[in-house]
Every structure is written in structure tokens, then in C-alpha cells.
Amino acid sequence: MPTIDDFLLANIKSKGKRPYFFDDPAVERVLNITMAVAMEHAVTRERLDTIERLLAAKGILSQAEIDAYEPDRTAAEQRQQWQAQYIARILRIVQQELEALEHPEQNQDIADIAEELGHT
DSSP states (O other), X not given: OOOHHHHHHTTOOOSXXXXXXXXXXXXXXXXXXXXXXXXXXXXXXXHHHHXXXXXHHTTSXXXXXXXXXXXXXXXXXXXXXXXXXXXXXXTHHHHHHHHHHHOGGGOOOHHHHHHXXXXX
8 A cells, every 4th residue: 555655756856957848837837747647648558458458368357347347445445545646746846836936945046056066
């Protein structure tokens, strides 16, 4: 079962300034969120396809059985927790920008960081 550390790992940010490709920050956020979702979906889709093909090839489960599955309470709760983690990963960029606005004293310019590193 996922822990609070899983939520914290979803919020890890890179050091340095984020590269921007569009003049409008809102467009940039939407692009980042969309790409995160696309990457997650592509990986999931590929793995799901593999599992379904293996199950069908071995005669274990048919596509109809998979489509008819209804999760029990435990499975539903686990899915709900996973979904919360997933959304946290997708919206990470928005969360990081909010944190930067709330704590501007913690924001460092890349030039300042480079200068500090040059003096060590």
C-alpha cells in the first residue's frame, strides 16, 4: 500500500530554472500537465495491452470478463488512493508554482546559484 512518501516523491522538483517554451505561463502549465498525463497513459496502455494479451493467450481471462469486473471495497479504496497520487503527479507543476509564490524567499535565480557554486 502506498505511503505518504509516495505523495512526497510525486512533488520532487528539479534544481534550477524550469525551461519555458511559450510566452504565456498558463499555456506552459497546460502543456506540462498534458505531457505528464500522456506519458502516464502511454506506459499504462502498453502494460495493460501486454497483460490482456498474455491472459487471453493462456486462456485465463477473456476480454468480456475483464470488461465485466467490478472491484470490491478494498480494491476500490486502493484505486482511489492511486488516483489521488496520480493527480498529484499530474498537477505537480501547479503545486510547485503555488509554493514559489507563497515562499518567494526560497526562490533562487539560476545566475545566483551559478555564482554561489563558482565561489566555493
